[in-house]
Amino acid sequence: MKKSNKYGRVLGKMKSIQNAIFAAVSILVLSAVLIVTAVSMKYTRSSIFENSVVYTRTIIHQMNQNIDSYINYMDNIASMLAESEDAQYYLFSDLESGENRSRLLSQYAAILKGRDDIKNLGILRIGGKYLINEGTQQLNANLDIEAQEWYQEAMKSDGESGLTSSHVQHAIAGERPWVITLSRRIPNTMEASGGEDGVFFIDLNYSAISELCDQNSIGEKGYVFILDAEGNIVYHPQQQQLYNELQTENIEIVMNADSDTVLTDDGDNGKLYTISRSEKTGWTVVGCTNVGELLKRSRQAQSIYLLTAIVLVIGSLLISSAIARNITLPIQRLRDSMARVQVGDFEAADVEVVSENEIGSLTTSFNVMTHRIQELMEQNIYEQEEKRKSELKALQSQINPHFLYNTLDSIIWMAEGKKNEEVVLMTASLARLLRQSISNEDELVSVGQEVEYARSYLTIQKMRYKDKLEFQIDVAPEICGVQIIKLVLQPIIENAIYHGLKYKESRGLLVVHGYRDGNNAVLEVIDNGVGMDQETLEHIFEQHKVNYHSNGVGVYNVQKRLQLYYGKEYGIAYESRTGQGTKATITIPMDQEVAHETV
DSSP states (O other), rough: OHHHHHHHHHHHHOOOOHHHHHHHHHHHHHHHHHHHHEEEEEEEOOHHHHHHHHHHHHHHHHHHHHHHHHHHHHHHHHHHHHHSSHHHHHHHOOOOOHHEEEEEHHHHHHHHHHHHTTEEEEEETTTTEEEEEETTTBBBBOOGGGSSHHEEEEEEEHSSEOOOSSEOOOOOOOOOOEEEEEEEEEOOOOOTTTTEEEEEEEEEHHHHHHHTSSSOOOOOOOOEEETTTOOOOOETTTHHHHHHHOOOOHHHHHHOSSSSSSEESSSTTOEEEEEOTTTTTTTTTEEEEEEHHHHHHHHHHHHHHHHHHHHHHHHHHHHHHHHHHHHHHHHHHHHHHHHHHTOOOTTTTOOOOOOOSHHHHHHHHHHHHHHHHHHHHHHHHHHHHHHHHHHHHHHHOOOOOOHHHHHHHHHHHHHHHTTTHHHHHHHHHHHHHIIIIIIIIOEEEHHHHHHHHHHHHHHHHHHHHGEEEEEEEEEOOOGGGGGEEESSHHHHHHIIIIITTTTOSSSEEEEEEEEETTTTEEEHHHHHHHHOHHHHHHHHTOOGGGHHHHHHHHHHHHHHHHHHHTTTOOOOEEEEEEEEEEEEEEEEEEEHHHHHHTT
């Protein structure tokens, strides 16, 4: 780290970053090329190719030995069971007791439990007794056992075990496993019984041979397959494709080979077969390697110059990258700081000045600029907040003087007419209205309080207009506690009365409806007045359309306050049809804190 910092300080003093990086990379790349030139001719193609062949030959011989050991182990199991007295007595004696069968089944169970690679094992005598696995399996009654390859192999062998290639075992009723069968003849030593000799057989899972062949790799495209003494395939990784004639294999060339390696073609599409024959099983283990893959390996020797050059160039680039990182680290920090500034995070925007070049000067200027921008933004935010508060206070104080005068005139008229109860009701409603709009200094009130304020206003208006106005208020209790900026409903209701219901010839109805919609609280002001045409509806929120003489604080100001406080996605939405009425929908969030923070 100290050495890296030293390089960073040295290169940082250069006046040009381009010159610093160019000088470092040029020196390193030139050194790499010189080193590659000196070592490139020390390797040859032939040595790599021969080493690959020797390596493959060793793997195939080892596989053959592993298979021989595996088959020899299975042969010992077969010999032990086939030559036991229990097998003799069970198959050939008419006097055998259940003890012979029980001991055989115990031996079978111990073998099957400890060996997952054994699918079936058993003894049988043509036309006589048989005992397979747990003793419950039945022979296939429709199968000629004597015609089976494994049975014939056992009978041909003189005291030795026979081994088949892979096949489907049909001998057991209801089963069709793909196996390799090792079988052994059981001579009938009891002359009194007469008849055929017996056979012991072990069905080996096909996967067991597959696992032995897959234990070692002979390249990305190489594979191993096994042939029996007649050239039949015992195992092949693409055995299904061979049976379906989708792939071919040079079996004849392998079986007739005089050496343990056969090369079918000198081109990239040729194959190199490495052969190892087993005296134990008679099988031939063959490793097939793609010549193109071997040539690819051999070309590594011929192309060692290029590979070494690449390695050295990569090393040079890594070293130069570390040096360049020390040089360009201030740029990265400056970029990250700009990203933070873009999202408004000025607290962590300062960038440390670590060099004296152009970047150092740019970093210093950037720090000064961000500090100044932060100051201006904070000042602007403060001014906007104060402006918003002033606007809200001004709007709250803009109760229509004509409405107040008319209400007072109505009270005087009612007093002169000795309508004391109506005077009391209207005066109380006016007092509550004034208290809400003037005396309450809070910016927010509950929806319930806002609704009660609207109720007082509507009570006064109903008394003024007598038979011209009816109203209904239906607000769900679950939203009554939600906070809302005050003086929202009254201007909307006032607008509905003066522009919708006032000019209606018959009695008008105004409904205030409140409910919860997901994460929002919704208040609707619905009237059955004269409605608005499309042009008026499109311009209802424009400031120059507000008529303060007839519309109080105006829907423009209400909409502006709602969106200023809650965000652009909230506020008032109007629906109206001429001659049918108008509906104003006020939407605010239930979660007040989150909403206000996003403004």
